Amino acid sequence: MNTLTIFKRELTSYFTQPTAYAIVIIFGFLSILLAFTIGNFWAIDDASLHGSFFRSIPLLLMILVPAVSMRQWSDEHYTGTIELLGTFPINLRSAIWGKFLASAMVWALALALTFPIVSAVNYLGDPDNWTIFSGYLGSFLVCLTFLAITTLVSAFTRDQVVALIVSVAICCLLTICGWEPVINEVRRTGPDAAQAVDIMTKFGIYSHFFEATLGKISITSLLYFFGLIIICLLGTNLVLKSQRA
Numbered sequence: 001m002n003t004l005t006i007f008k009r010e011l012t013s014y015f016t017q018p019t020a021y022a023i024v025i026i027f028g029f030l031s032i033l034l035a036f037t038i039g040n041f042w043a044i045d046d047a048s049l050h051g052s053f054f055r056s057i058p059l060l061l062m063i064l065v066p067a068v069s070m071r072q073w074s075d076e077h078y079t080g081t082i083e084l085l086g087t088f089p090i091n092l093r094s095a096i097w098g099k100f101l102a103s104a105m106v107w108a109l110a111l112a113l114t115f116p117i118v119s120a121v122n123y124l125g126d127p128d129n130w131t132i133f134s135g136y137l138g139s140f141l142v143c144l145t146f147l148a149i150t151t152l153v154s155a156f157t158r159d160q161v162v163a164l165i166v167s168v169a170i171c172c173l174l175t176i177c178g179w180e181p182v183i184n185e186v187r188r189t190g191p192d193a194a195q196a197v198d199i200m201t202k203f204g205i206y207s208h209f210f211e212a213t214l215g216k217i218s219i220t221s222l223l224y225f226f227g228l229i230i231i232c233l234l235g236t237n238l239v240l241k242s243q244r245a
Helices: 003-014 018-036 054-069 071-079 081-087 092-112 115-124 129-154 160-176 180-187 191-203 205-213 219-244
Strands: none
Touching (some): 054 160
């Protein structure tokens, strides 16, 4: 049993239950709806989708991503299969990566199903498709980051609801602390807030995602995303190893 085997098993399990279908559909519907309402798609004439479609993506993902992956390890604890898994000649890293990649595939599909809005802007105008692609790449990196966080949290508990609540709380913190309205409110507190704003901008996910929606992804942002992902997955490995010991 290796990473590919676990990947196939987990991916199959996602689509044999209604939860994944429901969340993918809800995400697609809400992301496009918000682009035409809060995002003012028609009013701002946004061919790059930067200020309309991508604007609300992290706010949706911080809630919906944990809902997909909250069961990754908490379900194994609850059913007792975590002990059975320990009897197999399998590397924990393979199991972790297999589960993680399966949930990542679900979100890759969810993002791909929002293609109608890309078709719409190409039909209505002549957009910079590289900028749109970069925005989608940034959205996927946000998905992977939130998935890694949820994976780590689910390794600590057998209760899916607890995993969901804690994961959403962490993802919300990472999103909200870098969100422009929050940053502006902190900035208004006075000149001494400059350092706090700088820390929040670097720590929050929004500034790194914002760069991607403009068609540029810096090395700093890539290090931010992949650093968080690797730290969370390594942490998951350590937690599960300690539980198997």
